[in-house]
Amino acid sequence: MGNPGSDVFAGFPGYGVQLLAGNTILAEDNNTLAVVEGEFNTTTISFTTTTKDLNLG
Numbered sequence: 837m838g839n840p841g842s843d844v845f846a847g848f849p850g851y852g853v854q855l856l857a858g859n860t861i862l863a864e865d866n867n868t869l870a871v872v873e874g875e876f877n878t879t880t881i882s883f884t885t886t887t888k889d890l891n892l893g
Contacts, residue, residue, distance in 0.1 A: 838876040848873070855883055857891035 850867040863881040871877050885892060 838871070851879075853879055853881055855881055860891060862891060 848871050851865075851869075851871075852867065853865045854861050855863040863883040865879045865881050869877045869879055
């Protein structure tokens, strides 16, 4: 995600990243990083499943 840091986009409203299976959220990052004006950051989300997980397939 990036924070352009220009006069048009002053201030960073936040972000959300989700890994979905249909409407089910499996993993998410809901604005946990502080992104400085004019910079970009990388976030990582992960999901570990089992063979019996109902969201597979």
